[in-house]
Amino acid sequence: MAEILFPALFVLLALGLPVAFAMAISVFIALSFGSSYPHLVVVKEMFAGLDSFPLLAVPFFILAAEIMTGGAVTMALLRLAQSLVGHLKGGLGHANVVSSAMFAGISGSALADAAGPGTMMIRMMERGGYDRAYAGALTIASSVVGPIIPPSITMIIYAMQDQAVSVGSLFMAGVLPGLLITAMVLLANARVSHRRGYASGAPMPPLRDILRIFIYAIPALLLIVLIVGGIRFGIFTPTEASVIAVFYALVVGMAVYRSLRLRDLPAIVLRAALTAGAVLLILGAARAFAWILIIEGIPQFLAQTIIAWDLSPIVFLLAVNLLLLIFGLFMDPLPGVMILVPILAPIASALGIAPDHFAIVVIVNLTLGLTTPPVGSLIFVVSSTMRIKPSTLIREMPPFFVALFLSLMVITFVPALSTWLPRLSGF
Incomplete structure (x- = not known):
């Protein structure tokens, strides 16, 4: 069946079918022409892939991110990021990167980062004199940290495929690699801004104003502490943490920032349901x-x-990096984790590679596929929301490709970046 399965998948992807439909249809084709199994087995396996208690965390984290975005959290984080780095050369670009790193601790999704604070920052950067395509490319690169800084939907799915790791240990393992990627993208932005003359016209705000903005953003930042701390100290499981995050987001949006109203909730729930449905359909396929x-x-x-x-x-x-970089050109991270981790993780364990380290290498590598054509989802999210041609965005990406690739190499060859915090935290 495999000799039918893979050609069918590549043809369907080349025709532009969504990944979930391409995988499901290719399975039907393989069963039709290469086996005597009934087609009902496809439905059975898709259901089995979703019949999991830990998987409940995915829709709840997505809903929490939607509620926080609708509750003025995005603007609070943007204001904090701009107050911290907005006065530097290339300051609006730096604010874009820092706000993405902050929002990553809420959303767990690269696409949510790009569609939420990323879209707002592109408009701000354009008004500040930045080239629109460059602002879009920077947003694509900075959004990569979404699935790496906890919480992370991809990490939840990975932990379901590899029993040698836990969601809590992966959350801790992603912190330092996520900060490294943030720093490398900041350096790339600083270099391009210096070369193109993207100077900041804003002076550094007084310390009193920075402190006031920071205090205003504390309720948003506390969600990260609540999730990671609660899981670390065994107060609740990752699934329970996702539900608590939803209630916390409701309280913050309605009672603290007072920008979330009851009549806003149906639209927020609908957006979260559509996003979660798309993710779960991919996982089932x-x-x-x-x-x-x-x-x-x-x-x-x-x-x-x-x-x-x-x-x-x-x-x-090195071989895994090459394989995943190629695989990521054609496949999103979630199906990549579902298909490749059961194959590669046991081999890595047999070679003595730390499970948390290998997991972060895989997750970072597959996430980079979101930035590369022909399937790169981040490119098309930014292109569609900001009406920028994908080819124009791709021409601005080389400095960030270099920064992201160097980050991947450091993460690959310095295992302590991924293993130190989990070990320190008792995982």
């Missing part, structure tokens, strides 16, 4: 796709083959 790979014995065959090559851990990580 990926489960059916992975089922065919398993019954065909492909994971076992690849594992035995790679182990027989007797690769060193460093060479294996």
Whole structure:
């Protein structure tokens, strides 16, 4: 069946079908022409892929992010970021990157970062004299930290595929790599801003004003502490944390910032439901796709083959990076995790690579695929929301491709970035 499954998938993706539909239809085609299994097994496997208590965290975290965005949190974080770095050369660009890092601690999604604070920052940067396409490219690069700084939807899905890690340990493992990527994108923006003369016209605000803005943003920032701290100290599970995050977001939006009204909730819930539905549909289709790979014995065959090559851990990580970079050109992170992690994680463990370290390498690598054509979802989100041609955005991306690739190499070859905090936190 595999000889039918993969060609069918690539053809359907080339025709422009959404990833979830391409995977599900390719499974149906493989079953129709390559096996005697009934087609009902596809529906069964898709349902099995969604029948999971930990998976409930995904829609609740998405809903919490939507509520926080509707409750003036985005503007509070933007104001804080601008007060901290807006006075520097390229200051509005720096504010874009810093606000994305802050919002990543709420949304858990790169696409939410780009569509939320990213869109607002592009408009602000354009009014500040930045090229519109450059502002869009910077937003694409800065949004990469969404699934890396906790909470992260991708990490929740990864932990379901690899029993050697937990959601809590992955949340802690993503903090330093996320900050590293943020710093590298800041450096890239500083270099381009210096070369193009993107100067800030705003003076550094008085310390009293910065403190006032920081205090105003504390309720938004506390959500990160609530989620990570609660999971770390065993107060609640990641699924329970996602529900608590929803209630916290409601309280903050209605009682603290007072910008969220009851009549806003139906539209917010609808947006969250559509986003969660799309994510869960991908996960269900990926489960059916992975089922065919398993019954065909492909994971076992690849594992035995790679182990027989007797690769060193460093060479294996380089090979995995190359594989994932290519895979990410055509596939979003969630199906990538569902399909590849059950194959690669046991091999990494057999080679003595720390599970948390390998998980972060995989997640960062697949997330970079969101920034690269032809499937790069971040490119198309920014293109559609800001009406910028994808080709124009891609021409502005090379400095950020370099920054992101260097970050990936540091994360790959410095395991302590991913393992120090989980070990320190008791995971």
